[in-house]
Amino acid sequence: MKFVDEVRIFVKAGDGGNGAVAFRREKFIERGGPSGGDGGNGGSVIFVADPQLTTLLDFRYQQHHRARSGENGMGSDCNGRASEDLILKVPVGTLIRDANSDELLADLSAPEQRFVAAQGGRGGLGNMNFATSTRQTPRFAQDGTKGEERTLILELKLLADVGLLGFPNAGKSTFISRVSRARPKIADYPFTTLVPNLGMVQYKDNLSFVMADIPGLIEGASEGVGLGHQFLRHVERCKVLIHLIDLGAEGEGREPLKDFDILNRELGKYSAELAKKPQVAAPNKIDLTEARARLEGFTAAMRKRGIAVFPVSTATGEGLQALMDVTAEVLFTGRTDKLRVEPPAKPAKKAAPVKKATVAKAPARKAAAKKAPVRKAPAKKAAIKKAAIKKAAVKKGATKKAAAKKVPARKKAAAAPKPPARRGAKPAAKKVARAKGRRS
Template identity: 55%
Template sequence: MKFIDEAKIEVIAGDGGNGVASFCREKFRPFGGPDGGDGGKGGSIFAVADRNINTLVDYRYAKLHRAKDGENGRGSDCYGKGAEDVFLRMPVGTLISDPNSGEIIADLTEHEQVVLLAKGGEGGWGNIHFKSSTNRAPRQKTDGKPGEQRELKLELKVLADVGLLGMPNAGKSTFITAVSNARPKIADYPFTTLHPNLGVVRVSHERSFVIADIPGLIEGAAEGAGLGHQFLRHLQRTTLLLHIVDLAPFDDAVDPVKEAKAIVKELKKYDEELHAKPRWLVLNKLDMVPGDERAKRVKDFVKRFAWKGPVFEISALTRDGCEDLINAIYEFIAEQRQKEHRAAETRVVEEARSIASIEPDDPRFKSIE
């Protein structure tokens, strides 16, 4: 299936049915009175997050989504039938926004999360609602209200704990294949990865995390060069970035330090927040470096790159060093999850204390209720 991570669609909810002005015409009931029913409600349009969907390709070609109108009311107290709602299933990680204002309408982050996109119009009232002691033969009725109509921009940002960065052919696809259940295309030429790949890394039966591989970056990516710039948004939700560097390039004229600095530069150009995320250095393809030169080459790279963060030496092909790396990643991810959990608990406690401290006659009390 073709990978699509952006789409623009238009959603049109159904109009409400009109109410009707009608009077009873039954035999032996000469003054039966008003019996006009209400119109039915128009269909609404909802977005539903579905973890079994991985792309927005369906919305690239089906741009218009319309719900049906509610039926009009009828006599004999018959109400119009409400139209069925429309549910649009989208990948988990889809960001829904207004293409004109940029306002975020919804962020689908959980499976089966449901969000209203366009509300159907309410049905009109029949004349049965206007009956009173002074208005015994009302001829008033109201029309149904129109449904909402809006244009939407859909943007998929995959949900992963760890994101892979690196030049084309740095060994990212080989690494994700070695440590997870992902099976991307692997070849000895650059740009074999054309769209993001997600893999689940299982450290043990109950311990796991999700890793994302995007197409390799090249210099000028922030301005649109290469493929990786199109998918950098998929790293914005990650907790940790792994910068994978090919320490044994085929071309002796290629300087790994220069390429690594170019990646960091492009990352900063694209998004300061993404650049500020925790990032680890992973030196790959050490199996292609003679054993007596490995320590010297690693030390030289770290010195010239002026790197002060965590450094891991691996061979994704032979899987040397991969187990230590994924264990360290899991420990880091677990620690971050605990911090987030504690922060969420603190917010709940603070909100509860704030509410408890409000006096019943405080003007804010009504707003909280």
């Protein structure tokens, strides 16, 4: 069956029937009066979510849907028949938008959920409803109203709990065929899966969940490259994403870590909420020799980012049980502890001691700057003391001068100190005696 997940359709509700204008003209009934009946209501267009459907294929080939109009009123007080509603069954998870305004009208995410897309017209009243005591023969009736009509866009988003992501030929179809009863087409060339596939996974303790196999994405998928982003809408409803990384990929520029980064970048471009969903990294094809050699380097690179890795082999079944266990834990409990690991400790850098020395010098300079004002304080005090001593000396000199002015000249002479005697000088008496002897 062809998978169709987006269609454009036109719906038209039925018109209401017109009221009738009639009078009773029977024998033995005098002045029978008005007897026109009311018109019937038109049918509405109603969408119902059906869990048995998985595609919008029926709406691809029949794009116009019209409900029947109500019957007109008749005489003898007979009302027209109302038309039945037009029921359109769509898959669970269908979004209904208005084609003109792009407004989201309904999200049919639950089985048997209903939405009235176009309301049917109301039937008109017959002339018997307008008879009064003063107007006993009304010769008019009311027309029925028109039914609603609009152009809609139906968009299908599959309801799945777990979504499988990965580059083309990464092993997604093989994975879902091993864990569920889904049997998608499997081949050894890219883009084997052209439509999403759903599978019911029976887990332990009578627990089960739905898994969706999304067609392969490549770089530029959010801009329409490859299969484009037309299938990314089916991942938006998933609670957990399993990212299968192809360790055995061959070709120019294909590396496991690079593929992981490219796909996550495309998810972020399409929707920021989609990029935040819990994601389980599962490198695939570890049964191959070259893939086993790449596993150690890929695991070390992911560990540096703090992301846990769950290697598997979809061909042999190795590691599938551990992957399903961690997926079920995230899905049913919401715990994501096992998806993260502690990154390895970073080695100490050589430039660290230099930074410490510079950091140590800075406080020393600050301390010296703080102590500098303390040393200046004694200098200021010493200057103050010297100034005080000078002032005292000046005062003493002034007092001495004043005292010297008051003392008389004689006392000054008496008080004047004698000049010290020179060395080798003889007393004055001896000099006088010698002088007298020479004269005699």
